[in-house]
Amino acid sequence: MNDKERIAQHAANQVADGMLVGLGTGSTANCFIEELAQRSREQGLKVTTVSSSIASAIKAQQLGLPVLGFDQVSHVDLYVDGADEVSPELTLLKGQGADLVREKLLATASKQFLVLVESNKLVERIGQHFAIPIEVMPFAWQLVKKQLEAIGGQGDLRQNANKNGYAISSHGSLILDMRFAEHIDAEALNDILNSIPGIVEHGIFYALATTVLIGVNGQVQERQAANL
Numbered sequence: 001m002n003d004k005e006r007i008a009q010h011a012a013n014q015v016a017d018g019m020l021v022g023l024g025t026g027s028t029a030n031c032f033i034e035e036l037a038q039r040s041r042e043q044g045l046k047v048t049t050v051s052s053s054i055a056s057a058i059k060a061q062q063l064g065l066p067v068l069g070f071d072q073v074s075h076v077d078l079y080v081d082g083a084d085e086v087s088p089e090l091t092l093l094k095g096q097g098a099d100l101v102r103e104k105l106l107a108t109a110s111k112q113f114l115v116l117v118e119s120n121k122l123v124e125r126i127g128q129h130f131a132i133p134i135e136v137m138p139f140a141w142q143l144v145k146k147q148l149e150a151i152g153g154q155g156d157l158r159q160n161a162n163k164n165g166y167a168i169s170s171h172g173s174l175i176l177d178m179r180f181a182e183h184i185d186a187e188a189l190n191d192i193l194n195s196i197p198g199i200v201e202h203g204i205f206y207a208l209a210t211t212v213l214i215g216v217n218g219q220v221q222e223r224q225a226a227n228l
């Protein structure tokens with residue numbers, strides 16, 4: 001079992017009977033979906049799920065997990081997802097996929113948000129390895145980009161996988177991948193991005209994670225948010 005599978009199994013073991021579980025998106029979230037389905041099959045664990053993406057919903061359904069539509073849920077007990085970067089204060093960078101809106105909705109609505117990462121995702125500051133993904137209304141991208149450049153942002157629209165057009169999010173938005181100067185910290189940037197009209201959502205998840213499970217050299221380390 002590798003570190004990713006180990007943290008996924010650890011997370012699946014924290015799911016209790018009757019929970020409504022939010023499913024994340026990406027390779028780590030996929031491992032968690034597999035582990036959860038296995039517990040449901042082999043131990044009779046009864047759960048309902050809601051998914052942050054169509055890809056994860058299909059995977060969960062194929063493995064026999066019940067998946068509710070997003071508009072059918074009014075609460076979520078536990079949301080489990082990966083991340084691209086995790087800072088020492090447990091701020092996250094997410095969104096290398098294109099499902100930020102649902103991911104942030106689940107992170108905000110859940111009683112607990114459990115984040116699963118291998119140790120290479122730990123960073124000193126958000127934006128250290130990746131640009132910040134910013135979903136924008138298609139008609140607003142130039143105006144938003146100009147405002148981001150005014151605070152020192154540099155970047156451009158994300159290309160699609162074939163590099164023959166622009167990437168489109170699950171909700172039809174364009175994605176600006178922007179880098180910012182080191183002196184703008186994640187909290188300040190989060191506030192700025194939340195306040196610019198035309199931005200649908202962005203990849204900084206500030207003060208949302210309740211617990212981070214870190215897979216490192218065959219061990220699982222657990223970090224709890226300071227405000228708990």
Ligand SMILES: O=C(CO)[C@H](O)[C@H](O)COP(=O)(O)O
Binds near residue numbers: 082095097099100
């Ligand atoms: O935020 C995400 C998708 O929008 C993913 O959770 C993040 O990109 C990590 O993916 P992986 O588990 O494949 O490394």
